[in-house]
Amino acid sequence: MTAAAQTARPPLDGIAVSLEELVALGRFPPPPKARIKARAQQAGGYLSRQKGRGMEFDETRPYVPGDDVRNLDWKVTARSGRAHTKLFREERERPVFVAVDYRPAMWFATRGMYKAVLAARLAALLAWSAQRRGDRIGGQVVAADAIADVKPQHGRATVLQWLQLLAEAPRGPAAEEASFNQALTHLTRHARPGSLVYVLSDFRGLDQAGEAALGRLAVHCQVVLGFVFDPFEQQPPAAGPLRLSDGRREILLPPAAAAIQRQRFEQRREHLQNLARRHNLRLVDCPTTSDPWNLLRHRLL
Secondary structure, eight states: OOHHHHHOOOOOOSSOOOHHHHHHGGGSOOOOHHHHHHHHHHHTOTTOTTTTSOEEEEEEEEOOTTSOGGGBOHHHHHHHSSOEEEEEEEOSOOOEEEEEEOSGGGSOOSSSSOHHHHHHHHHHHHHHHHHHTTOOEEEEEEOSSOEEEEEEEOSHHHHHHHHHHHHHSOOSOOSSOOOHHHHHHHHHHHSOTTOEEEEEEOOTTOOHHHHHHHHHHHHHSEEEEEEEEOHHHHSOOOSSOEEEEOSSOEEEEOTHHHHHHHHHHHHHHHHHHHHHHHHTOEEEEEETTSOHHHHIIIIIO
């Protein structure tokens, strides 16, 4: 296979996600290892030892002055009558957990691709990247009326199970929409300590319960918030009335609506920035006009 063929990217549809396409994303070359290492050192990525890969028990040996008393093995100490301490080593792999927002508002964009489509492609690329490194991959989809997840496990079969969930999760309106904040609480029960957790969403409706869940998650995991948005939300046209349609309904917004929309967007973004600083989260802007591969290579890893 030629170098050009290896780097050829599959054509992407901006409004739909298919299993075939998500599988094809796995054939794209991974980011250079040097770049991954550099980002890890800067922002707590794969090689970080701070809330990064967990530490697993290795052995017990007699205590010597200078050992951390918090690591004393009390059972062995009691049996032997002599103080013993536990030794740990860094785990060779780490779980990667990706949460994707598929609520109805994510199936929208005026430029590039739908927000949910970008989130799905990023979730697929993250899964393939983790699988290449030998890490466990799991995920959660918050759909119109349900929350579905895949338990973190090794191997290509788990990646394919995750991609199938992304391709088949319901995406239309529902009588009762699944709670995004409930989904974040659900996430805290499924992402084990030491995991690298990605949350890909526009974060509409994030409330105090959801923020508290992210805070709890960040105590034991590295958390990356992928803020997915349409550039129209950030900078709507200022002149004249604005006509919007979802293909079935149409609304006409007055000129003043642009300023209100812009203000709401900036408030939401500033709120996320403050949340990220407060809980030591990483916040990454993911506009719908972005190239998913570039976001993966330069921002998310």
